[in-house]
Amino acid sequence: MATPTESELASPIPQTNPGSYEELHRKAxxxxxxxFEGAKLMVNKGLSSHFQVSHTLSLSAMNTGYRFGATYxxxxxxxxxxxxxxxxxxxxxxxxTTATILHQLGIYRTKLQGQIQQGKLAGxxxxxxxxxxxxxxxxxxxxxxxVNEAGILVGQFLRRLTPRLDVGTEMVYQYGKxxxxxxxxxxxxxxxxxxxxxxxxxxxGASGVHLTxxxxxxENLAFGVEFECNANVGEAVTTLAYQTELPEEGVTMxxxxxxxxxxxxxxxxxxxxxxxxxxxLSGTLNHVKAAGKFGIxxxxx
Amino acid sequence: MALVRDDFDDIPDSExxxxxxxxxxxxxxxxPDALRSAVHSxxxxxxxxxxxxxxxxxxxxxxxxxxxxxxxxxxxxxxERSDLEKTQVAQQRQMLLGPSAAIQxxxxx
Numbered sequence: 001m002a003t004p005t006e007s008e009l010a011s012p013i014p015q016t017n018p019g020s021y022e023e024l025h026r027k028a029x030x031x032x033x034x035x036f037e038g039a040k041l042m043v044n045k046g047l048s049s050h051f052q053v054s055h056t057l058s059l060s061a062m063n064t065g066y067r068f069g070a071t072y073x074x075x076x077x078x079x080x081x082x083x084x085x086x087x088x089x090x091x092x093x094x095x096x097t098t099a100t101i102l103h104q105l106g107i108y109r110t111k112l113q114g115q116i117q118q119g120k121l122a123g124x125x126x127x128x129x130x131x132x133x134x135x136x137x138x139x140x141x142x143x144x145x146x147v148n149e150a151g152i153l154v155g156q157f158l159r160r161l162t163p164r165l166d167v168g169t170e171m172v173y174q175y176g177k178x179x180x181x182x183x184x185x186x187x188x189x190x191x192x193x194x195x196x197x198x199x200x201x202x203x204x205g206a207s208g209v210h211l212t213x214x215x216x217x218x219e220n221l222a223f224g225v226e227f228e229c230n231a232n233v234g235e236a237v238t239t240l241a242y243q244t245e246l247p248e249e250g251v252t253m254x255x256x257x258x259x260x261x262x263x264x265x266x267x268x269x270x271x272x273x274x275x276x277x278x279x280x281l282s283g284t285l286n287h288v289k290a291a292g293k294f295g296i297x298x299x300x301x
Numbered sequence: 302m303a304l305v306r307d308d309f310d311d312i313p314d315s316e317x318x319x320x321x322x323x324x325x326x327x328x329x330x331x332x333p334d335a336l337r338s339a340v341h342s343x344x345x346x347x348x349x350x351x352x353x354x355x356x357x358x359x360x361x362x363x364x365x366x367x368x369x370x371x372x373x374x375x376x377x378x379x380x381e382r383s384d385l386e387k388t389q390v391a392q393q394r395q396m397l398l399g400p401s402a403a404i405q406x407x408x409x410x
Contacts, residue, residue, distance in 0.1 A: 244376060251379045255372035263368045267375035283371040287364050 012078065012106050013131045018166040020129065021138060021156035024192050024201045028212035031224030031243045033254035033266035035282045036295040037062060044301030050074070060295070067092045078104055095119065107131050135159040136168075150176030158190070166192045170205075207232055220245040250278075261287040276301050 038060025046052045054069040072087040085103040101112040108130055115123040129138040136158045144151035151174070158168035168190040175183040188205025197217075203210040211227040222243045229236040241256035250270025257263050264284040271277040280297035319327070329337060 246379060246383055249379060249383050251376070251383075253376040253379075257368065257372070261364075263371050265371040265375070267379075269379065281375060285367055285371055287367070 012104075014133045016134055016160060016163075017131045018134070018136055018158045018160045018168075018192075020136060021158045021168050021170055021190065024158075024166075024168070024190055024203065025210065025212040025226075027199050028201070028214040028224040028226060031214065031222050031254065032226070032239065032241045032256050033264050033282070035264045035266055035284045035293070036060070036280075036297065037282075037284075037293045038064075038295055040280075040295065040297035042297065042299045042301075044299070046301075054301075065092050076104075145176075148177065150178075164194050166194075168192075170203075220247065263287070 036058075038058060040059075041057040043055045044052065045054070050073050052071045052073075054071075056067040056069070058064060058067075067090060069088070069090040071089075072085075073083050074085040074087075075083065076085065077083045082104075085101060088100040088102075089097065090099075091097040095116065096118070097114075097116045099114050101110075103110050108128060110129075111125075111127040113123070113125040113127075114121065123143055125140060125142040127138060127140040129136060136156070138154075138156035138158075140152075140154040140156070142152040142154070153173045155171045155173075156168065157170075158166055160166050170188050170190065171185060172188075173183065173185040186205060186207055188203055188207070190201070190203045192199065192201040197215060199212075199214040201212045208231045209227070209229040213225040215223040215225075217223060224239075224241045224243070226239045226241075227236070228239075237258055237260060239256050239258040241254065243252070243254045245252050250273070252268045253265070255263070255265035262284060263286075265282070267281045269279050271279055278299040280295075280299060282295035282297070283292065284294075285292045332340075
């Protein structure tokens with residue numbers, strides 16, 4: 001495949017676009033470890049530059065089984081690492097399937113998602129996003145049931161006020177027969193401040209508060225702090241995490257500590273410079289319950 | 302103060318078997334009540350304090366050590382290994398430069 005030139009790589013979405021509303025807390029969240037339990041084997045194989053399949057075997061008390069995934073990336077190159085349409089599918093031996101279609105047309109980005117569980121459509125979601133010069137407008141329809149008159153609508157708006165400050169708002173509207181009063185709506189506001197070494201983001205709403213802070217200490221060390229307060233459940237959790245890397249060894253270490261006395265850590269190491277084997281070790285420990293969960297994983301490809 | 306006679310007074314001293322602790326406790330009665338209660342509560346609170354500090358220290362050491370075991374140890378091991386490998390490579394390079402260079406290096410170091 002010929003490498004596209006600079007002009008071809010220019011994305012129709014301007015650089016000043018603030019991104020999606022969902023990705024406000026992304027940077028801090030990426031620092032947090034994704035702990036797993038039991039044993040896991042993952043094989044990723046690229047069949048061509050557009051098509052990739054993955055096989056996942058997991059063995060643990062919670063879920064044991066095999067999953068097969070397939071990814072197709074289209075030929076419409078819109079950025080250095082972005083090409084559309086993207087088709088993603090993931091299924092297990094019982095037929096529980098998740099499928100996603102992502103496509104971008106000009107400044108409009110669409111996403112269709114479906115989930116089948118036990119032979120029934122468990123969830124369906126459609127999102128359309130308009131990514132303008134300084135703002136992002138998003139509309140999501142989820143689980144719309146025309147027969148039973150139920151569903152969820154989400155409207156999102158995010159705007160860059162100054163080069164460092166983004167503000168946004170989100171409205172979630174849910175209607176259906178089993179909801180008291182037939183309908184409910186939740187409004188929430190968000191703000192994000194991006195500086196050279198840190199990003200602070202906040203989401204405030206009637207249902208809770210979500211604050212995150214991301215700090216980049218140096219090239220290989222980053223910290224993340226998250227405060228999450230849920231007013232409906234009456235819970236508040238603060239989590240502190242760090243991520244550090246040894247690039248020449250192919251080592252990534254992520255660990256988190258939270259106010260429920262839970263400690264989690266994930267250690268990833270590339271076993272060889274030439275061969276695509278990665279070993280992952282995961283551990284979580286709750287000091288109050290004195291419960292520990294450990295996992296080992298091998299990723300090939 | 303009325304003189305009260307109880308059973309102990311009828312038993313001959315040689316037949317009373319008391320331990321050293323009991324004797325000290327009995328002798329303590331020569332001190333005034335206020336002093337005795339003060340000493341008693343001080344000792345009680347000290348025992349409570351020491352117990353509390355001990356259990357807190359115990360849990361703290363356990364929590365800190367298990368936490369670092371999960372959150373820091375894998376990284377520290379890998380870092381040490383990487384550093385050691387680097388020094389070995391540096392040493393090897395020094396050897397390749399010849400003994401004179403190695404001696405010179407050792408002198409300057």
